[in-house]
Amino acid sequence: MREPTDVAGPTTIAMAFSGGGTRAAAFAFGALQGLDAMRGPGGASLLDDVAFISSVSGGSLTAAYYGLHGKDSLATFRSVLLKDGEARLRFSLLNPFNLARLFGGGLNNREDLRAWLDEDVFKGATYADMFRRGKPLVWINATNVYYRVAFPFSQLAFDALCSDLASFPVSEAVAASMAVPLFFAPIVLEKHTEACRAPLPDLDHAEAPGQSLLIGALAVAVRGHRDLSKGRYVKLVDGGVTDNYGLATIFQSRLLLGTAYGPMSENDAIKVRRLLFVVVDAGQGPRGDWNQSQVGPSGIEVANASIDAAMATNVRMSYDAFVPMMRQWRNDLVAYRCAMPFARQQAIAASRPGWRCDDVEFFVTRIAFDALDKARAASLNELPTRLRLPEKDVDRLIEAGRDAILGNPVIREFEREANAAR
Numbered sequence: 521m522r523e524p525t526d527v528a529g530p531t532t533i534a535m536a537f538s539g540g541g542t543r544a545a546a547f548a549f550g551a552l553q554g555l556d557a558m559r560g561p562g563g564a565s566l567l568d569d570v571a572f573i574s575s576v577s578g579g580s581l582t583a584a585y586y587g588l589h590g591k592d593s594l595a596t597f598r599s600v601l602l603k604d605g606e607a608r609l610r611f612s613l614l615n616p617f618n619l620a621r622l623f624g625g626g627l628n629n630r631e632d633l634r635a636w637l638d639e640d641v642f643k644g645a646t647y648a649d650m651f652r653r654g655k656p657l658v659w660i661n662a663t664n665v666y667y668r669v670a671f672p673f674s675q676l677a678f679d680a681l682c683s684d685l686a687s688f689p690v691s692e693a694v695a696a697s698m699a700v701p702l703f704f705a706p707i708v709l710e711k712h713t714e715a716c717r718a719p720l721p722d723l724d725h726a727e728a729p730g731q732s733l734l735i736g737a738l739a740v741a742v743r744g745h746r747d748l749s750k751g752r753y754v755k756l757v758d759g760g761v762t763d764n765y766g767l768a769t770i771f772q773s774r775l776l777l778g779t780a781y782g783p784m785s786e787n788d789a790i791k792v793r794r795l796l797f798v799v800v801d802a803g804q805g806p807r808g809d810w811n812q813s814q815v816g817p818s819g820i821e822v823a824n825a826s827i828d829a830a831m832a833t834n835v836r837m838s839y840d841a842f843v844p845m846m847r848q849w850r851n852d853l854v855a856y857r858c859a860m861p862f863a864r865q866q867a868i869a870a871s872r873p874g875w876r877c878d879d880v881e882f883f884v885t886r887i888a889f890d891a892l893d894k895a896r897a898a899s900l901n902e903l904p905t906r907l908r909l910p911e912k913d914v915d916r917l918i919e920a921g922r923d924a925i926l927g928n929p930v931i932r933e934f935e936r937e938a939n940a941a942r
Contacts, residue, residue: 521648521686523675527571527655528788530872531938534572534797536767537579538835539698539760541905544578544802546601546914550921551800551887552586556594557926560939566931567591569796569938571788574659574672574766576759578905579800580697584642584690587650587658601914605636605907626705630695633704636907637691647673647693648686661759661766662696665706667741669734670768671756673697676776676783679718680745681711681754696756706755713746720746721776735775742776764835765799767842774849780856789853790868793941794881796934797846799839800921801888803832805901843884850882881937885930892920 533555537548556567568591575583585600586593610618610627621627638644650658664671671677673693678685696707725731726739744750762768773783781789857865858877869875889897900920903913925931 521651523647523685524651524654524657525785526787526791527657528784528792528795529569529571530791530793531569531941532571532788532792532795533566533569533934534795535570535574536765536797536799537573537575537583538766538799538801538803539577539579539758539764539905540802540804541578541907542581542601542605542909542914543900543903543905543917544800545581546909546917547802547889547921548575548579548582548800549597549601550918550923551798551925552582552921553594553918554922554925555931556591557922558931558935560935561942564942566935566938571655572657572659574661574770575697576661576764576766577698577700578907579766579802580660580694580759581641583658584650584660584694587653587656588642588645588690590653598914598918600641601909601918602911603636603640607908608632608635609907621705622702624705626699626701627703629705630692630707633695633698634691637694638689642689642691642694645690646686647688647690650690651686659766659769660690660693660697661763661769662693662699662707662756663759663761664741665701665755665757665761666751667737667744668762669737669741670759670762670772671696671754672769672773674769674773676721676773680720680742681709682714682716682718682746683709683712697759699756700758701761704757706757709754709756711745711748711752711754713748716746722778723776725778726775732775734771738772738776760831762834763838764803764831765801765838765842767799767838771841771845774845780852784853790857791872792853793875793879794883794934794937795850796883796885796931798925798931799842799884799886801835801886802917803835803888804828804905805890839886846882846884850880853880854878883930883934885928887921887924887928889920889924891924891927896920 538544552567556565558566573583585597609632612618618627659672659674662671675685699707720742723739726735865877889900
C-alpha cells in the first residue's frame with residue numbers, strides 16, 4: 521500500500537500544527553473544530569476540504585489522530601488530551617540511574633512512550649490504516665540529527681531509506697516527532713539499501729552554481745540514506761529542532777522534486793482552484809520575571825530561554841519565507857497549466873465546467889494566541905509545554921483554537937469564496 525497522492529479538490533485546505541506538548545495538541549484540535557463549524561450549502565464544512573496536514577512534536581498527536589479517524593475524532597480526541605502522557609516518564613536528575621541514561625542518549629527511550637502512544641492513543645495503528653482513509657495526507661515531522669535537516673514520515677523519505685512506510689507504526693512516528701533532545705533518546709530507523717526498488721530523485725540540479733545551501737544539504741542527506749558507508753541507521757529527534765511550524769519539509773520537497781507542482785500530484789495541480797494554508801501556532805512568547813531584577817536568571821532558565829530563542833527565530837524566518845514561496849508556487853502552477861497543449865486544456869475544461877488555466881488562488885494565514893484578547897492570550901501563553909494539563913486548561917485551549925479560526929479574516933474570506941464556488 522502506498523501513500524495517497526490525489527487528495528486535493530477545487531477547494532482545498534492545508535494545515536501545519538506547531539509543537540508545544542498538550543498545549544499545541546489541544547489548540548490544533550480546537551482549530552479543527554473551528555473549521556467544522558464553518559458550514560456552507562448542503563451542510564458541508566471547511567473541515568471536509570482539509571487535504572494535507574504537516575505537524576511537529578505535540579501537534580503531531582492531533583495530526584496523526586485526525587489522519588487515522590477523520591471527523592469521528594471530533595467526538596473522541598478530547599478524552600485523549602486528558603490522558604497523562606507523563607505517567608511513565610522519568611524526570612528526576614537526582615537519580616544516578618537517570619544521569620546514566622541522560623549520558624547514554626536521553627532520560628527516556630521509545631519504550632517509555634510506547635505504553636501511552638501505542639496502547640492508549642493509537643492502539644497499534646500503522647500508516648496503512650491512515651492511507652485507507654485517502655485524505656488528509658499527513659506528514660509527521662522529526663529532525664535528522666546527523667544531517668541536521670527536517671525528516672518527514674512520508675513515502676518520499678521512506679523510499680530513500682528503501683523502507684516500507686505503510687507497515688510503520690504511527691506511534692513511532694509521533695514519538696520521533698516529540699523526542700525532545702536529552703529528555704528522550706533519539707528514535708532510530710534502519711536503512712534497507714539491499715531492498716531498493718525506487719530510484720532517488722534527480723539531484724543534479726542541487727549542484728548547479730548559485731543553488732541554496734538548503735538544497736545542497738538535502739542532496740547530501742538523501743544520498744547518505746542510500747550509502748551504508750555513512751552508517752546503517754538514521755537518528756531522529758523532535759521536529760521542532762529544525763522548524764516548530766512543520767513548514768520546512770514543504771520547502772524541502774519543493775526543492776528536491778524540482779517540478780512546478782510538487783509535492784502536489786499532477787492531478788491535484790490541475791484540479792485545484794482555491795487553496796488555503798493555515799499555520800496553527802501554539803508557541804510561547806516571552807515569559808518569566810527575571811528581567812525585573814539584576815539577579816538571575818538561573819542556569820536552567822538561561823538554557824531553556826536560549827533554546828526558545830533559537831526556535832522562535834527559526835519559526836519567524838520559516839513563516840516569513842513560506843508566504844512568498846506559496847506565491848511562487850501558485851505562479852508556477854499557473855505557468856504549468858497554461859503551458860499545456862491547448863487540446864488538453866479544452867478536454868479539462870469540458871470535464872470541469874468553469875475551469876481556466878490561470879484560475880488559481882492561494883491564501884496563507886496563521887492563528888496563534890495573539891489572535892485573542894490580550895488577557896486571554898497572556899493566560900494561555902503561561903501554560904507549560906507538558907504532556908499533561910488540567911482538564912480546564914485543555915478545554916480553554918480547545919476553545920481558543922476554535923475562536924481563533926472563526927475570527928480569522930483570511931479564513932472567512934476563503935469561506936465566502938468556497939461557498940460561492942460550491
